[in-house]
Amino acid sequence: MTESSRGAAGDDAPGVARRLACFIYEGVLLFGVVFISGYLYSTLTQQRHAMQGQHGLQAFLFIVLGIYFVWFWSHGGQTVAMKAWHIRVVDNQQRPLGQWRALARYVLSWLWFLPALLSVWLLGLHGLGAIFGSLFAGVLAYAALAWLHPQRQFLHDAICGTRLITQRPVKR
Structure with missing residues (x-):
């Protein structure tokens, strides 16, 4: 292990591949959070059509996901997926x-998706394949930026002054 990939207190920084695996697992878990939140929103607003009130739903989901991440990151530094992969922020x-630093990290973590979403919007792409392809390429490009950082941190972590470390369970 090189000194540049170690934390200040000797904690190992998780590798980019392990962080991406955690990212994918987090997405699977968030599917349930988004599904239940979307159902709650559509029930409370009596939404009858998917395109009706879509911007309100997007804002609601942004807030729900923000609450999820900010709460977990400011109360122990780990989401459920991060606990499974032994990663802590x-x-x-x-x-x-x-809470303020966790909120800043949440807002800046949208850098994973915003360039790809902006390119989809600017190019006027409408096909699911083109949209998902653009998102996939954008996420891979963002992850590749970590190899340019001396401690292999993602851009939003470098900006916020946060870092991911390995948090192994305490042996009894």
Whole structure:
């Protein structure tokens, strides 16, 4: 293990592949959160058509996901997927995140998707294959940026002053 990939307190930084695996697992878990939240929104607003109130639904889901991530990151530094992959988010001094830093990390973590979504919108793409292909390429390009950072951190972590570390379970 090189010194550049180790945390300040000696905690190992998880590899990019392990962080991407956690990212995929997080997406699977969030499917349930989004499904239940969307059902709640459509029930409360009596939405009868998928295109009716879609911007309100998107804003609602953005807030729900923000609450999910900010709460988990500021209360223990791990979401459910991060616990499964033994990854924890801390600040650069290895301290737990406060709610404001967790909120900033959540907002900036949308950098994973915004360039691809912007390109889809600017190019006027409508096919599912083109949209998912653009998102997939955008996520891979964003992940590849981590190899340019000395500690292999993602861009939003570098901007927010946060880092991911390996958090192994305590042996009894």
